Amino acid sequence: MPIPMAVCELLSVGTELILGDILNTNTRFLSQALAALGIAVQRHGTVGDNPERLAEDLRAALVRSRIVILTGGLGPTADDITKEVVCAVLGIPLVLDARQMAAIERFFRVRGAPMGETNRKQALVPEGCTVLYNDNGTAPGCWIPWKGNVVVLLPGPPREMEPMFREKVVPLLRPFSSGVIVSHQLRTVGLGESLMAERAGELLDGENPTVAPYAKDGESYLRITAAAPDETQAEALCAPVIGQLAERLRGYVYGIDQLLEEAAVKALRQAGKTVALAESCTGGGISTLLTEVPGASEVFGWGVVSYANECKQALLGVREETLRLWGAVSEPCAKEMAEGIRAASGADFGLAVTGIAGPGSSNTDKSAGLIWLAIAGQNGVRVRQLSTGRNDRRYNRTIAAKQALALLLEELQKKATPSNGGSV
Amino acid sequence: MPIPMAVCELLSVGTELILGDILNTNTRFLSQALAALGIAVQRHGTVGDNPERLAEDLRAALVRSRIVILTGGLGPTADDITKEVVCAVLGIPLVLDARQMAAIERFFRVRGAPMGETNRKQALVPEGCTVLYNDNGTAPGCWIPWKGNVVVLLPGPPREMEPMFREKVVPLLRPFSSGVIVSHQLRTVGLGESLMAERAGELLDGENPTVAPYAKDGESYLRITAAAPDETQAEALCAPVIGQLAERLRGYVYGIDQLLEEAAVKALRQAGKTVALAESCTGGGISTLLTEVPGASEVFGWGVVSYANECKQALLGVREETLRLWGAVSEPCAKEMAEGIRAASGADFGLAVTGIAGPGSSNTDKSAGLIWLAIAGQNGVRVRQLSTGRNDRRYNRTIAAKQALALLLEELQKKATPSNGGSV
Structure with a gap:
C-alpha cells in the first residue's frame, strides 16, 4: 500500500469467546471498518475475563500499536473487568460520569425495575x-x-x-487516517473461483488497486481495493480495473457490491416484472433470500414450498403421470412446477427448483446434489440441471437457491446463455 | 474447575482474517472441541501473512502455553508462510514427505491438470x-x-x-487431557434471559457444574458444564442440576442440546403428526428452518409463502372482507391462513404467521414488530400476538419464525399455555 497507515490492534475480552460459546464477529466488523478508514489492523487477540492475562496483552499491544481497541467486559457484573484493568495498566483513576449515571437511572425508571448497586459500576x-x-x-x-x-x-x-463505532468512534479516528481505502466486490455466479481467477489474469498482480479472488457457496467474487489520499482518487484507481475485469468476465458478473438476492429484486423492479416461486429441495430458501430484501413485496407475492407430491399436484398442477414416469426430481416436473406457479399467480416469471439435497437418497438412480431448475416466462420455459457431486444438505440447498436466482437474472438481463447442464 | 488442565492457545494466520474479509470460525470450533477434551484455551491470536509478526507471536505463545495450535497459511502460494516460519522459530528443517508428494501427484493426475512447482511445497x-x-x-x-x-x-x-482435527488431532491430544468437560444446553423459548436467570436462582452460582445463561434472537438457554476425570462422572454431575433447572423452568424448556426446528420435527414425528405452513412476513423462513432438518419431509409437505393478498385468497381461502375490514396483519387473517393451509393440505396442523417486519410501515395504525401467529388443529384454531417493539426486519422475521415453532411445540406437548398476547 502506498500510504503509511496508523497501526491498530484489536483485543476482545470474554470467557464466552475463549470457550467458543459465541462466534467473534466484532473483529471482522472492526477490521473491515478500520481498513476502509486507512488504518492498518495488524493483530487480533482474545482473552477471557482474566485480569492478569488482559493486563499482559494490553501492555504488549500498547508497545507496538498506536491504536488499541478493546471490545467486551463493560457489563455490570463482577466478571466484567475491562475498564478496571485498563485503568490500572494506564494509571488512570475511574470517576463517576453524571450524565451516564442519569441515563442508567432513567433506563431503570422507565422500565419500573429496581436498579442494582452493580449497575452503578457502569457510570x-x-x-x-x-x-x-x-x-x-x-x-x-x-x-x-x-x-x-x-x-x-x-x-x-x-x-x-457497531452503531457506537460507526457514529462515535469513526469521527475521532479520522485524524489517524492518512488516506482512505476503497474496496469493491465484483460479484459473479456460474463460474468457479479458479476459472474466474484465470480470466482475471495479470490483473490479479496489481498493487494499487489489489485484486483478490474469493469463493463461497457457489458464488465467486473479486475484491478490488485501492488506497489513496482521498475517496475520489481511490475510486478513480478502481474504476478502470473494474471495467477491464467486467469485460473479461462478461456473462458471469451480476453486480458490484451487492448480494445475488438484492440484484434479483433490483433487476425485477427495474424491468417492472414479478416472480413467483415453486420450491421443493430448497424448502423456502429462495423465498427467504428474496424477502430479506426490503421492498421485495413489490416484485414477489406468491411462493409454494411443495415438499409433498400432493402439494405439487394440487397447488402447482404437476400431472400425476409426470411424477409417476419421471419422478419429482426431473426435468418435466421442474418445468410443470414453473409453469404451474406462473399460471396460478399471474406473475411474469415462474421459478422452480426440485432436487435431492441429501444426506442419503431414497432414489436408487438419482444421487444427492442432482438439482433441476426451471424458469417459465412469456416465451416458454427454460431448464437447467446441476450436479454438485456433494452429499451435503446445506451446501446443495444453498447452491440450488443461488443458481435459481442466477437463472432469473439471466432471463431478466437476456445475457449470453451458458449451455444447459453442467456441474458446479 | 477442579481438574488441572493443559494450557493451550490458538494462532490464526491470514491477511484475509486481519482485513475482515472472512469471519474466523476456526477459533470457535477449536475452542469448543478443546474445552470438551478438558484442555484450557487461554488465548486466541490472529496475524496476517507476515513472517516477523507470526514469529514474534509464536515465540510468546511457546513460553506460556503447552499446546499451540496454528491454523492457515499452509497453501501452495508464496504468501503461505506458516510452515516455514514455525520451522525457523523451532530450529527444525523442512524435509520432503514421500507419501504426501505421491498424494499431491495423484490429486493432479486424477484431474488431468498440470502440477505447478509451487504444489511441491505442500509435500x-x-x-x-x-x-x-x-x-x-x-x-x-x-x-x-x-x-x-x-x-x-x-x-x-x-x-x-475440522475433520482433520476430529479424526487426527483429538487422539494425539488425549494424553494432555487430565479429564473431560461435558456441556449441555437446556433450551427455552418464550421467556427472556433475565427471567430465565431469575428462575434458575442460586443454581447459577454452582462451580461444578457451572450454569450460565445465554440469549440469542428470541431463544434463551442455560449452559451446564461439568469437569470430571471421565465422561460418566461428568454426566453424573450435570444430571441433577439439569433436572432441577428443568423443574424451575417448566413450561418453557423445549429441549436439551437441540435447536427449536429439530425439536419441532422430532415432536411431530413422535406424535405421528404433520404440519403445513402459511407464511407472510417470515417469507419462507419457517419452511427453511424446518427443512434444514434431515427427514423433515416425513412431517412437512405443504408450505405457502403468501406475500400478496391475492395469494392469501387464492391458495389459503382468506376472505376478501377479512382483508378489507381487518387487513392482512390481523387476528382474523392469521386464523384464516392457518385454517386454509390445514384444509388445503390435509395436514394435522396448519401454522400461520402474518406481521410487519419493517423497516417502516405502510400501515398508519400498525407498527413494525407487530406479528400474529395462528395454529389450526382438530380442536380449532389458537392465536398469539407478538409485539417486538423493534423496527428491525431481520430480528422480527427471526422472532416470528421461532415463536411460530414454539407455538407448534406447545400444541404438540399440550403444555401449560401462557396467556394470549404479550411482548417479546
Whole structure:
C-alpha cells in the first residue's frame, strides 16, 4: 500500500469467546471498518475475563500499536473487568460520569425495575476520557488518549458496538487516517473461483488497486481495493480495473457490491416484472433470500414450498403421470412446477427448483446434489440441471437457491446463455 | 474447575482474517472441541501473512502455553508462510514427505491438470513431525513435539481443518487431557434471559457444574458444564442440576442440546403428526428452518409463502372482507391462513404467521414488530400476538419464525399455555 497507515490492534475480552460459546464477529466488523478508514489492523487477540492475562496483552499491544481497541467486559457484573484493568495498566483513576449515571437511572425508571448497586459500576469512566454514550444499552464506551496512543473501549454485543463505532468512534479516528481505502466486490455466479481467477489474469498482480479472488457457496467474487489520499482518487484507481475485469468476465458478473438476492429484486423492479416461486429441495430458501430484501413485496407475492407430491399436484398442477414416469426430481416436473406457479399467480416469471439435497437418497438412480431448475416466462420455459457431486444438505440447498436466482437474472438481463447442464 | 488442565492457545494466520474479509470460525470450533477434551484455551491470536509478526507471536505463545495450535497459511502460494516460519522459530528443517508428494501427484493426475512447482511445497514437512494427511485437500497438517510442548499446524479452510482435527488431532491430544468437560444446553423459548436467570436462582452460582445463561434472537438457554476425570462422572454431575433447572423452568424448556426446528420435527414425528405452513412476513423462513432438518419431509409437505393478498385468497381461502375490514396483519387473517393451509393440505396442523417486519410501515395504525401467529388443529384454531417493539426486519422475521415453532411445540406437548398476547 502506498500510504503509511496508523497501526491498530484489536483485543476482545470474554470467557464466552475463549470457550467458543459465541462466534467473534466484532473483529471482522472492526477490521473491515478500520481498513476502509486507512488504518492498518495488524493483530487480533482474545482473552477471557482474566485480569492478569488482559493486563499482559494490553501492555504488549500498547508497545507496538498506536491504536488499541478493546471490545467486551463493560457489563455490570463482577466478571466484567475491562475498564478496571485498563485503568490500572494506564494509571488512570475511574470517576463517576453524571450524565451516564442519569441515563442508567432513567433506563431503570422507565422500565419500573429496581436498579442494582452493580449497575452503578457502569457510570464509572476513566478520568479525562471521551465518554461514548451508548444509545442501545447501558454500558458506555470510552475513548482514552494516552501518551500519543489511544485506547478505545467498546461494549461486546454487536448491536451496541457497531452503531457506537460507526457514529462515535469513526469521527475521532479520522485524524489517524492518512488516506482512505476503497474496496469493491465484483460479484459473479456460474463460474468457479479458479476459472474466474484465470480470466482475471495479470490483473490479479496489481498493487494499487489489489485484486483478490474469493469463493463461497457457489458464488465467486473479486475484491478490488485501492488506497489513496482521498475517496475520489481511490475510486478513480478502481474504476478502470473494474471495467477491464467486467469485460473479461462478461456473462458471469451480476453486480458490484451487492448480494445475488438484492440484484434479483433490483433487476425485477427495474424491468417492472414479478416472480413467483415453486420450491421443493430448497424448502423456502429462495423465498427467504428474496424477502430479506426490503421492498421485495413489490416484485414477489406468491411462493409454494411443495415438499409433498400432493402439494405439487394440487397447488402447482404437476400431472400425476409426470411424477409417476419421471419422478419429482426431473426435468418435466421442474418445468410443470414453473409453469404451474406462473399460471396460478399471474406473475411474469415462474421459478422452480426440485432436487435431492441429501444426506442419503431414497432414489436408487438419482444421487444427492442432482438439482433441476426451471424458469417459465412469456416465451416458454427454460431448464437447467446441476450436479454438485456433494452429499451435503446445506451446501446443495444453498447452491440450488443461488443458481435459481442466477437463472432469473439471466432471463431478466437476456445475457449470453451458458449451455444447459453442467456441474458446479 | 477442579481438574488441572493443559494450557493451550490458538494462532490464526491470514491477511484475509486481519482485513475482515472472512469471519474466523476456526477459533470457535477449536475452542469448543478443546474445552470438551478438558484442555484450557487461554488465548486466541490472529496475524496476517507476515513472517516477523507470526514469529514474534509464536515465540510468546511457546513460553506460556503447552499446546499451540496454528491454523492457515499452509497453501501452495508464496504468501503461505506458516510452515516455514514455525520451522525457523523451532530450529527444525523442512524435509520432503514421500507419501504426501505421491498424494499431491495423484490429486493432479486424477484431474488431468498440470502440477505447478509451487504444489511441491505442500509435500515439505518439519523433520520428525507426525504428518496429518489431509483427506479433503492438498495441504497436510503437522503435529510437532518440541521440548515438552507441542505445536500443531492445521489448514485454514474449515472443511479441511475440522475433520482433520476430529479424526487426527483429538487422539494425539488425549494424553494432555487430565479429564473431560461435558456441556449441555437446556433450551427455552418464550421467556427472556433475565427471567430465565431469575428462575434458575442460586443454581447459577454452582462451580461444578457451572450454569450460565445465554440469549440469542428470541431463544434463551442455560449452559451446564461439568469437569470430571471421565465422561460418566461428568454426566453424573450435570444430571441433577439439569433436572432441577428443568423443574424451575417448566413450561418453557423445549429441549436439551437441540435447536427449536429439530425439536419441532422430532415432536411431530413422535406424535405421528404433520404440519403445513402459511407464511407472510417470515417469507419462507419457517419452511427453511424446518427443512434444514434431515427427514423433515416425513412431517412437512405443504408450505405457502403468501406475500400478496391475492395469494392469501387464492391458495389459503382468506376472505376478501377479512382483508378489507381487518387487513392482512390481523387476528382474523392469521386464523384464516392457518385454517386454509390445514384444509388445503390435509395436514394435522396448519401454522400461520402474518406481521410487519419493517423497516417502516405502510400501515398508519400498525407498527413494525407487530406479528400474529395462528395454529389450526382438530380442536380449532389458537392465536398469539407478538409485539417486538423493534423496527428491525431481520430480528422480527427471526422472532416470528421461532415463536411460530414454539407455538407448534406447545400444541404438540399440550403444555401449560401462557396467556394470549404479550411482548417479546
